[in-house]
Amino acid sequence: MPEKAENRVQWTETGLDGRNMLTIRCSACKQKLWKYKKLGPGEVLRCHKTRITRVYAYKLEGGKIKCACGQVIGIDKGKYFKMIRKAFTYSGTKDHKL
Numbered sequence: 001m002p003e004k005a006e007n008r009v010q011w012t013e014t015g016l017d018g019r020n021m022l023t024i025r026c027s028a029c030k031q032k033l034w035k036y037k038k039l040g041p042g043e044v045l046r047c048h049k050t051r052i053t054r055v056y057a058y059k060l061e062g063g064k065i066k067c068a069c070g071q072v073i074g075i076d077k078g079k080y081f082k083m084i085r086k087a088f089t090y091s092g093t094k095d096h097k098l
């Protein structure tokens with residue numbers, strides 16, 4: 001049985017009990033950048049700093065968030081990072097693992 005699409009939508013949109021954790025990775029080199037607690041449905045357009053729960057690797061240069069490989073992942077806007085959609089990928093932690 002293939003995974004039902006509606007199951008994915010459900011856990012993404014409800015947020016369940018705050019277990020909607022995403023691992024953000026560089027799309028160029030696949031390096032893990034940080035873990036992010038996402039609230040609400042939809043794309044990751046911004047990452048609020050207060051919801052970054054773990055940092056693996058990134059560097060801040062001239063207001064830009066960069067991967068170690070040099071790829072620009074986003075722009076530092078103060079309270080959040082404005083993300084460049086093509087520069088990163090993310091995967092969610094499904095609640096059944098917890």
Ligand SMILES: [Zn+2]
Nearest residue numbers: 026029067069
């Ligand atoms: Zn990279």
